[in-house]
Amino acid sequence: VPVSVYSDSNTASLAVAKRIADLIRGKQEKGEQAVLGLATGATPVKIYAELVRLHRDEGLSFKNVVTFNLDEYYPMQPDSEQSYVTFMNRNLFDHVDIERANVHIPDGTLAMEQIHDYCLAYEQKITALGGLDLQILGIGRTGHIGFNEPGSAPNSGTRLVTLDDLTRRDASRDFGGKENVPTKAITMGIGTIFKAREIILMAWTQKKAEIVKKAVEGELSSEVPATYLQLSDSVEFVMDSDAASLLT
Numbered sequence: 001v002p003v004s005v006y007s008d009s010n011t012a013s014l015a016v017a018k019r020i021a022d023l024i025r026g027k028q029e030k031g032e033q034a035v036l037g038l039a040t041g042a043t044p045v046k047i048y049a050e051l052v053r054l055h056r057d058e059g060l061s062f063k064n065v066v067t068f069n070l071d072e073y074y075p076m077q078p079d080s081e082q083s084y085v086t087f088m089n090r091n092l093f094d095h096v097d098i099e100r101a102n103v104h105i106p107d108g109t110l111a112m113e114q115i116h117d118y119c120l121a122y123e124q125k126i127t128a129l130g131g132l133d134l135q136i137l138g139i140g141r142t143g144h145i146g147f148n149e150p151g152s153a154p155n156s157g158t159r160l161v162t163l164d165d166l167t168r169r170d171a172s173r174d175f176g177g178k179e180n181v182p183t184k185a186i187t188m189g190i191g192t193i194f195k196a197r198e199i200i201l202m203a204w205t206q207k208k209a210e211i212v213k214k215a216v217e218g219e220l221s222s223e224v225p226a227t228y229l230q231l232s233d234s235v236e237f238v239m240d241s242d243a244a245s246l247l248t
């Protein structure tokens, strides 16, 4: 797997933001849409900040951009403080000229019996647009990508999943206690992610060093879903030197 190690997450984030901006501009020149798969959490925050800056200062337009977020907690109201809708609005969408109709984030308000059809339609929308041009990913300490926790199948699609205990503990600060973190989420599957033409998995800080080592150098295993990325020809791991510190 190609691994790019940067001295710090700032430099790495600028490089990834530039790749996204180049993709958007390249598509614009051809009169095409850029279809982006987006992640939430701490990892992509500086990328979004740089994209906002490029929009504000350098005229980068998001008019031809369509986005699909990886996941959302379930249940979750979109206007809640902890929703991924709120996260994306605050970090990116409120500050750029994207068409709201082009933004897709899994709906945390569905009734249980609606979820199956909704997830199929989410996949079909991506396919109908020609597939994801680029998917950006963080990695959880369980080895999850999206919310594909240990046990997820490599060909899994968008679906309702149960969050791992460690994932809920890691989210507890945002929710003021683990007991307030939803037990479920709707996530794109590993199969969904795999279909993207380019995948960039990012990891920063020492906290991620152990799981990054497993993801990059470990045996393929559903116990560490990120190991499946080793099978992709389109993936790149981008990390800071702390996250890379255990790699041989």
Ligand code: F6R
Pocket (backbone or CB within 6 Å): 038, 039, 040, 041, 042, 043, 044, 070, 071, 137, 138, 139, 140, 141, 144, 145, 146, 147
């Ligand atoms: C978020 C997502 C998750 C996070 C992962 C890392 O949309 O799908 O897989 O990328 O939990 O989270 P942070 O970046 O907060 O360390």
